[in-house]
Amino acid sequence: MNYNWDWGILFRDPYAGWILDGLGWTLVISLLAWVIAFTLGSILGVFRTTSSPVLRAIGTCYVELFRNIPILVQLFLWYFVFPELLPDDWGRWVKRDMPAPALTTAIVALGLYTASRVCEQVRSGIEAVGVGQRQAGRAIGMTEPQVYRYILLPNAYRIIIPPLTSEFLTIFKQSSLALTIGVVELTAMTRQIEEYTFQGFEAFTAATIVYSLVTFTVMMLMRILDKRTALPGTFSHGAT
C-alpha cells in the first residue's frame, strides 16, 4: 500500500479544531437528546405501569410506534416528510426558520426514538420493584403518584442504572447519524478532514479514539453513580 502516513495532521490547524468542534456537536446532540429521552421515557414508563387503562394504552402505542421504525428512517421522516405535512407557514419554519433546523431535528428525532427504549427500561424496573411494594405504599394511605414518587421510582432507577448506561452510550454513538441530514458532528468532521487532506486513516483513527474516550468516561461515571446509590447491605451491579 502506497500511503503517506502523517499523524501530525491531527494536531495541525484547522483540523485539530474541526475534531474538537465535531466532538462538541456530538456531545450537544447526545446530551440534549438524552434529556428528552430520559424525561419522556420516564413519564411513558410510568404510564405503562399505572392503574389507568388510558395512560397504559398511550404508553404502549408510543413504544410500538417509535421502537419499531429504524432510527435512520425516523430521522428522514422528521427532516424531509414531517414539514411537508404541516400547514405551509409552519412547515417553512421547521425547515428553515427555526434555530439550527438540522441539529434540532436530529436531537428531537434521536430523543423521541430513545424515549421508547428508556420507557421499556423504566417499565421493567418498576415491575421488578414489585406489586408488594406498591401495595405497601397504598396500604399506608399514599396516593398512586406518591407511591411512584417515594417508593417505585427511587428503587426502579437503581435497578436500571446498567441498561440506562448502555442506552446513553447507544444514543451517543447514534448521534453520528445526524450527518445524514447535514449536521457536522464528529463523524462528519472526520470525513471532511479526509476530503481535505486524503489522510482518512489518521482522521478515522482519531474519531475512534475520541468516541472511545467518551464512552469509557461515561461508563466510569455510571459505575460511580451505581456504587453511590447502592443500598447498604446490597451489591451494586458493576464488578469491582
Added chain:
Amino acid sequence: MIEMNAVNKWYGKNFQVLKDCSLKVAKGEVIVVCGPSGSGKSTLIKTVNGLEPINSGDITVDGVSITAKKTNLDKMRSSIGMVFQNFELFPHMNVTDNIKIGQLKVLGRSDEAASEKAAELLERVDLTEHAQKYPSQLSGGQQQRVAIARGLAMEPKAMLFDEPTSALDPEMINEVLDVMVSLAGEGMTMMVVTHEMGFARKVADRVVFMDFGEIVEDAKSDDFFGSPRSARAQEFLSKILNH
C-alpha cells in the same frame, strides 16, 4: 368496626375467589382467618382496605363504605394498618424513615413529631438499636416488627395481618407473635390471616375458616378448636394439629 356483606370477587370470568363472604369484626376484637392455601384468605383480607377490588357486595370500616364512590380510599387506608407476608419494607429507606414516610407524606406530621413517634414505636417493638439500619440488614423477624411499627405509626383503627409469620424462620416467629399478642391485649381491632393455631387459640376471639373462597365456619375460637361444626374444618384441623 369491619363489616363485609355478601362480598364476591372473580379473577377473570371463570374463577371466583370470594363467594358471598360476610363477616363482622367488632371494635377491639381479634379475628383469625385460616384455611388451606388458595382458599382466598389473603384476597379476603386485602379487600378490607381496598387493595383488592371486589365485584359485588359491600365492605364498611368504621361505618364508611369502601365501595362507595365518594369514599376517599387513600384516607381510609391510612387509618387501617396492614402487615404483609413478605414485610414489604421500603428497601431504600432506613428503619426510622420507613416508619416516618407515611406520617410525613400522608398524615402531614412534622419531621419532629414523626421522628418522635418512630422512636417510641421502635422501642415498643424492641428495635431501638436498629433505628438507622436498612431493611436488608435486618433479620426477617426484625423486618416484620418494623413493618408492624410502620402500620402503627399511622395510629390505625384496625390492623390487618396477611400471614405475618409465614415467611419467617421458626425461631423468629415468636418475636413477631409477641408483638401481636401485646397489641391484641391493648384492645387493637385485628384481622389476622395465619396458620399459627397457637396464636389463634390464645388470642383470637373468633376464628373464620375459609375453603374454596367461601367462609365455611365462623366460630368463637374455643368452639372452633373444641368441636368445629363443618367437616372441612375438622379435616383441616386434624391435618395441621397432628404434630
